[in-house]
Amino acid sequence: xxxxxxxxxxxxxxxxxxxxxxxxxxxxxxxxxxxxxxxxxxxxxxxxxxxxxxxxxxxxxxxxxxxxxxxxxxxxxxxxxxxxxxxxxxxxxxxxxx
Amino acid sequence: xxxxxxxxxxxxxxxxxxxxxxxxxxxxxxxxxxxxxxxxxxxxxxxxxxxxxxxxxxxxxxxxxxxxxxxxxxxxxxxxxxxxxxxxxxxxxxxxxxxxxxxxxxxxxxxxxxxxxxxxxxxxxxxxxxxxxxxxxxxxxxxxxxxxxxxxxxxxxxxxxxxxxxxxxxxxxxxxxxxxxxxxxxxxxxxxxxxxxxxxxxxxxxxxxxxxxxxxxxxxxxxxxxxxxxxxxxxxxxxxxxxxxxxxxxxxxxxxxxxxxxxxxxxxxxxxxxxxxxxxxxxxxxxxxxxxxxxxxxxxxxxxxxxxxxxxxxxxxxxxxxxxxxxxxxxxxxxxxxxxxxxxxxxxxxxxxxxxxxxxxxxxxxxxxxx
Numbered sequence: 473x474x475x476x477x478x479x480x481x482x483x484x485x486x487x488x489x490x491x492x493x494x495x496x497x498x499x500x501x502x503x504x505x506x507x508x509x510x511x512x513x514x515x516x517x518x519x520x521x522x523x524x525x526x527x528x529x530x531x532x533x534x535x536x537x538x539x540x541x542x543x544x545x546x547x548x549x550x551x552x553x554x555x556x557x558x559x560x561x562x563x564x565x566x567x568x569x570x
Numbered sequence: 571x572x573x574x575x576x577x578x579x580x581x582x583x584x585x586x587x588x589x590x591x592x593x594x595x596x597x598x599x600x601x602x603x604x605x606x607x608x609x610x611x612x613x614x615x616x617x618x619x620x621x622x623x624x625x626x627x628x629x630x631x632x633x634x635x636x637x638x639x640x641x642x643x644x645x646x647x648x649x650x651x652x653x654x655x656x657x658x659x660x661x662x663x664x665x666x667x668x669x670x671x672x673x674x675x676x677x678x679x680x681x682x683x684x685x686x687x688x689x690x691x692x693x694x695x696x697x698x699x700x701x702x703x704x705x706x707x708x709x710x711x712x713x714x715x716x717x718x719x720x721x722x723x724x725x726x727x728x729x730x731x732x733x734x735x736x737x738x739x740x741x742x743x744x745x746x747x748x749x750x751x752x753x754x755x756x757x758x759x760x761x762x763x764x765x766x767x768x769x770x771x772x773x774x775x776x777x778x779x780x781x782x783x784x785x786x787x788x789x790x791x792x793x794x795x796x797x798x799x800x801x802x803x804x805x806x807x808x809x810x811x812x813x814x815x816x817x818x819x820x821x822x823x824x825x826x827x828x829x830x831x832x833x834x835x836x837x838x839x840x841x842x843x844x845x846x847x848x849x850x851x852x853x854x855x856x857x858x859x860x861x862x863x864x865x866x867x868x869x870x871x872x873x874x875x876x877x878x879x880x881x882x883x884x885x886x887x888x889x890x891x892x893x894x895x896x897x898x899x900x901x902x903x904x905x906x907x908x909x910x911x912x913x914x915x916x917x918x919x920x921x922x923x924x925x926x927x928x929x930x931x932x933x934x935x936x937x938x939x940x941x
Contacts, residue, residue, distance in 0.1 A: 479629075481605060481606070481627070481629070481630060482630065485630075485633070485646060514646075515633075515646035517649065517650075518631050518632065518633075518649050518650070519630035519631055519633070520630070522631075523649070523650050523652075524652060529629065529630065529631060531628055531629040532629060532630070565629040565630070566629070
């Protein structure tokens, strides 16, 4: 079970309050986790990744274990701590604005 | 007694303002979707409790929300807005070609007859259609693939399809307007399109009489005169009486003919409203006085409507989708400002009062009259 932390806007959209947990079929990767997340919460389709290219939206970042995984390959394995459920996979909106 | 529901889209959420038919006392409900840009919030003429909202933001993209109970609860519906077939290219601001890239939905136009059928206008300019209550959207590709498409350029706000008029007399006739391509008409339900910009003269483009390239800000139509359209262009207020075949300027004695919205009185097809704005570089009212101008002659002769509106130190704008009329008698007129005020007149514009003063910047205003 992978723990996922969503930003406030996406929590509201998905009607959840705390962390969400998703189960992935294969080896946990960004793609597998996001596929499982979107399957469980279809209202999130297109909000994290472009619906057609599958690319991360420009102002969305992925953190875990104090690492910025945003530019890692979506098919790279996630850190062991995330796979073991010790650490969450964090989706957040990048700081922007003024 | 009838009720009135005003649907307000803002830069930070949606608000629903309700009153009885007297339109004296108002209830303000919201924000819905707080923190999100609501470019447009509108209701189905066929089923008034069916509402649709275009929800978007720079971080998380485009969403569409649907309500079946007048805005008490909402369901996130389809947001797959794809360009069908070859994407193609249009001109960028600097004149170089650039592929069409979806950014947001500016305007939703529900069918008069079917609550599940809605047209959506996008940026970069495209027209979409759903017939299942916004679960799935398909592009009406002939518009974007019009032979003039590669020469379309964005206006300052983006290359947006912001106006959709569904002809009240002919179900196959649709009008759209795109900044800064111009106005287009389809007589076959979107299968083909005709640029209808003859008579528009735009000093901002090299060929002032070009077939396309005009920065049309808004179109308005009265249901009883489907071949008459009114237009607020970047500069100039225009009208056509032959379904867009020819336009003529009716700016007349306006203090400035730059502006964004235009609306037609619900019961008087020759009574129209605009909000003059100083210029394209000064997006606020002339002299700091917020004045709606009304013409009872279909243009040319205009009178300022000021009672109840700020007549000093007012530097807000009124955006293109932020003015609407109700169908009560007397006709109500409503508009929202970039300063977050929503004003209404319950007497056709003679007097005005704010319904609410401190919302986020208003992007759109629609009105429903409820039984």
